[in-house]
Amino acid sequence: MSKNPEFVKFDKVDKSYDGKVLVVKDLQLDIAEGEFITMLGPSGSGKTTCLMMLAGFETPTHGEILLDGNIISNIPPHKRGIGMVFQNYALFPHMTVYENLAFPLRVRKVEKDEIDKKVDKALSMVSLSGFETRMPAQLSGGQQQRVAVARALVFDPAVVLMDEPLGALDKNLRESMQYEIKHIHESIGVTVVYVTHDQSEALTMSNRIAVFNDGKVQQLSSPAELYEKPVNSFVAEFIGENNTFNGEVSDISGDKCKVKLSNAEILSNAISVKSKGEKTTVSLRPERALIEPSEKMDNIFSGKIEEVIYHGDHTRVRVNLLSNPEFILKVPNSTSNLELKLGQEIKIGWNSYDARALDPK
Amino acid sequence: MSSETKQILTTDGIPLEVSLKKAEKKNKIKAFLLVAPLLLFLFITYVFPIGEMFTRSVDDKMITNMLPKTFKAMEKWDGKELPPEDVFTGFYLDYKVLIENQTQGKLGQRLNKEKNGFNSITKKLMRQIKRNKIDESQSIKEQIMKVHKRWRDVEYWQAIKRTAPPYTMAKYLKGMDMYFAADGSIAQVDEDRRIHRILWLRTLEIALFVTVFCFLMGYPIAHLLATLPMKYSNLLMICVLLPFWTSLLVRTASWMILLQQQGVVNDFFVMIGLVGDDNRPEMMYNKVGTYVAMTQILLPFMVLPLYSVMKTISPSLMRAGKSLGGTPFVAFWKVYFPLTIPGIGAGCLLVFILAIGYYITPALVGGASGTLISNQIAYHMKTTLDWSFASAMGLMLLSGVLVIYWIYNKLVGVDNIKLG
Numbered sequence: 001m002s003k004n005p006e007f008v009k010f011d012k013v014d015k016s017y018d019g020k021v022l023v024v025k026d027l028q029l030d031i032a033e034g035e036f037i038t039m040l041g042p043s044g045s046g047k048t049t050c051l052m053m054l055a056g057f058e059t060p061t062h063g064e065i066l067l068d069g070n071i072i073s074n075i076p077p078h079k080r081g082i083g084m085v086f087q088n089y090a091l092f093p094h095m096t097v098y099e100n101l102a103f104p105l106r107v108r109k110v111e112k113d114e115i116d117k118k119v120d121k122a123l124s125m126v127s128l129s130g131f132e133t134r135m136p137a138q139l140s141g142g143q144q145q146r147v148a149v150a151r152a153l154v155f156d157p158a159v160v161l162m163d164e165p166l167g168a169l170d171k172n173l174r175e176s177m178q179y180e181i182k183h184i185h186e187s188i189g190v191t192v193v194y195v196t197h198d199q200s201e202a203l204t205m206s207n208r209i210a211v212f213n214d215g216k217v218q219q220l221s222s223p224a225e226l227y228e229k230p231v232n233s234f235v236a237e238f239i240g241e242n243n244t245f246n247g248e249v250s251d252i253s254g255d256k257c258k259v260k261l262s263n264a265e266i267l268s269n270a271i272s273v274k275s276k277g278e279k280t281t282v283s284l285r286p287e288r289a290l291i292e293p294s295e296k297m298d299n300i301f302s303g304k305i306e307e308v309i310y311h312g313d314h315t316r317v318r319v320n321l322l323s324n325p326e327f328i329l330k331v332p333n334s335t336s337n338l339e340l341k342l343g344q345e346i347k348i349g350w351n352s353y354d355a356r357a358l359d360p361k
Numbered sequence: 362m363s364s365e366t367k368q369i370l371t372t373d374g375i376p377l378e379v380s381l382k383k384a385e386k387k388n389k390i391k392a393f394l395l396v397a398p399l400l401l402f403l404f405i406t407y408v409f410p411i412g413e414m415f416t417r418s419v420d421d422k423m424i425t426n427m428l429p430k431t432f433k434a435m436e437k438w439d440g441k442e443l444p445p446e447d448v449f450t451g452f453y454l455d456y457k458v459l460i461e462n463q464t465q466g467k468l469g470q471r472l473n474k475e476k477n478g479f480n481s482i483t484k485k486l487m488r489q490i491k492r493n494k495i496d497e498s499q500s501i502k503e504q505i506m507k508v509h510k511r512w513r514d515v516e517y518w519q520a521i522k523r524t525a526p527p528y529t530m531a532k533y534l535k536g537m538d539m540y541f542a543a544d545g546s547i548a549q550v551d552e553d554r555r556i557h558r559i560l561w562l563r564t565l566e567i568a569l570f571v572t573v574f575c576f577l578m579g580y581p582i583a584h585l586l587a588t589l590p591m592k593y594s595n596l597l598m599i600c601v602l603l604p605f606w607t608s609l610l611v612r613t614a615s616w617m618i619l620l621q622q623q624g625v626v627n628d629f630f631v632m633i634g635l636v637g638d639d640n641r642p643e644m645m646y647n648k649v650g651t652y653v654a655m656t657q658i659l660l661p662f663m664v665l666p667l668y669s670v671m672k673t674i675s676p677s678l679m680r681a682g683k684s685l686g687g688t689p690f691v692a693f694w695k696v697y698f699p700l701t702i703p704g705i706g707a708g709c710l711l712v713f714i715l716a717i718g719y720y721i722t723p724a725l726v727g728g729a730s731g732t733l734i735s736n737q738i739a740y741h742m743k744t745t746l747d748w749s750f751a752s753a754m755g756l757m758l759l760s761g762v763l764v765i766y767w768i769y770n771k772l773v774g775v776d777n778i779k780l781g
Binding site for chain 1: 675677678680681682683684685686687688689691692695696699700
């Protein structure tokens with residue numbers, strides 16, 4: 001069976017609640033069958049609206065949403081066959097775990113034996129066998145979340161939507177649930193559309209991530225590409241940590257450019273700059289800059305240590321570099337570590353292909 | 362490890378345990394003193410009056426105290442034939458005392474209630490005694506029997522015997538249109554004189570229908586209140602609560618203005634041509650008026666508990682129901698509705714209990730059909746001054762409510778009630 005690369009398709013979708021402001025602008029998004037795609041963005045960026053339109057609780061103002069080639073904009077939610085996991089679990093508090101899971105099957109008039117079998121399977125999938133007769137209130141937050149996941153999957157939906165499902169859990173539980181959901185996805189191969197504002201969650205779980213801002217998808221790519229190769233300043237800033245220099249392009253040749261800062265010139269990858277004189281923001285990941293580099297690097301400058309914070313596996317060093325007092329370095333902690341002292345002048349170097357000249361902030 | 366635990370002492374050498382208990386006791390006394398005024402208030406205004414009502418409703422001591430010698434002598438009488446001489450003597454002596462104290466009239470009235478015709482024969486006997494026509498050296502039985510032929514009727518003496526116990530359930534029987542027959546068995550009042558049973562049924566019917574109407578109208582309002590954005594829901598809430606701020610009489614009076622035959626509603630119906638001018642429907646002085654006015658007045662008591670329960674139901678539950686494949690109706694019926702049952706229970710119980718004891722509104726807008734049990738209670742309190750009967754009916758109403766509460770508890774469970 002070949003996978004449909006356009007299993008879910010947002011085709012030029014606009015959404016406005018008040019007729020004045022577009023919350024979602026001209027959204028074009030294809031989701032492949034069996035894919036785990038995450039919509040990531042700050043609150044108010046339109047990601048939850050997209051999810052609600054897909055679930056059928058909101059209708060697009062313009063454009064169409066297609067599921068497996070069929071337009072679904074006019075199909076009510078209960079006929080879409082899309083499973084959904086809600087932020088606050090939305091388990092039915094007056095039903096047992098079994099009844100919660102049986103609900104989608106009962107409304108589909110599935111035979112009793114079949115229901116028992118499917119509920120059993122779904123519960124063992126989230127390792128909650130034996131919890132059938134419990135009420136949701138008797139379960140911990142993590143268990144409730146697992147029941148919610150099982151309930152969204154028990155009727156074999158084509159697509160499962162998850163709306164910040166882990167938002168209410170504590171950090172450790174959230175991390176273990178991330179892996180669990182990822183494994184469930186891998187084992188049953190269902191298409192998952194996941195909404196979160198937590199970037200580490202998105203990076204851990206997804207095949208692809210759509211970064212939303214201001215009603216638009218800023219970048220749609222795999223987690224690694226998103227982190228390594230952000231296409232604009234917003235994505236660079238939103239995903240992971242980021243050091244920036246604002247300057248002006250002084251020279252450009254091929255994919256390399258020189259950016260003139262107030263007191264220096266740095267070499268960088270030209271990503272969204274085209275010509276000399278353009279304003280730009282250069283982005284550099286903290287772990288790509290090295291202290292006292294031993295190898296040859298094409299950007300080496302010296303700066304003064306402003307702050308040293310011990311983080312266990314690494315040390316964060318804040319340096320005043322090229323009149324940017326917020327330049328962050330991540331130094332792995334090892335026995336051969338240099339002594340880092342406040343006020344010390346150190347040399348810092350990075351390769352030009354790690355620095356990306358993006359649109360100005 | 363040693364199993365001994367060293368006693369922990371406070372700095373002044375008192376065991377910590379004792380010291381803690383002492384401090385706790387102080388707090389408990391303080392807490393009790395804080396609620397004491399309320400407890401006292403409840404006792405004085407609630408427990409005590411109900412107890413008083415109960416004793417009053419079964420109290421029949423007056424006549425027991427009036428005829429001590431008679432009842433003493435009657436103990437040996439089997440009640441089948443005319444009583445022996447000593448009963449007549451006892452009655453004569455008791456009655457003489459009453460005449461001296463000028464309380465003989467009360468006895469006549471009391472006995473007359475037990476059996477018609479007593480009033481005149483006791484008065485006749487009184488006149489004979491006052492004129493000293495009774496010769497105490499002769500047989501008193503013979504002389505009393507000569508006063509009136511009814512004194513020779515055994516039924517009248519049986520009636521006196523029935524009043525002997527200091528307590529009686531007669532008032533309760535009367536409330537159910539029953540009475541103690543001459544032979545002491547319980548009998549039904551003649552069919553054309555059964556008024557109380559009709560009233561009980563009517564009271565139940567009106568309370569039941571008002572509850573149903575309140576539920577049907579209150580449920581959607583409460584749902585709207587719980588789901589609307591704040592600024593609209595506040596306004597709607599004020600509209601719901603507005604009746605609370607207006608006097609009950611004013612509201613009832615405005616319903617009278619609206620519903621009467623020449624009233625606003627009828628004028629409107631005529632204006633839009635729904636009914637002819639000469640054919641205006643009667644919406645007042647019948648059950649329609651009672652239902653309309655009482656439903657409006659009791660609606661907030663349904664809306665508020667429903668609202669407070671609905672407010673806690675997350676809107677994502679309905680969404681979950683729909684996304685899992687339930688039609689909007691299934692999602693409502695299987696998910697939303699069961700979650701509102703605690704509110705429904707609280708609201709219905711509240712409205713029903715209030716409606717069952719309602720009395721001003723039905724009396725004003727209900728016309729002849731507006732007489733309910735509470736009106737009857739008020740009537741006996743104020744007009745006939747038969748307080749013991751009023752108390753008996755009040756207690757019957759109270760026990761009826763308790764029975765309903767018990768049934769409700771069996772069906773839904775009182776723990777499930779949510780008032781807010």
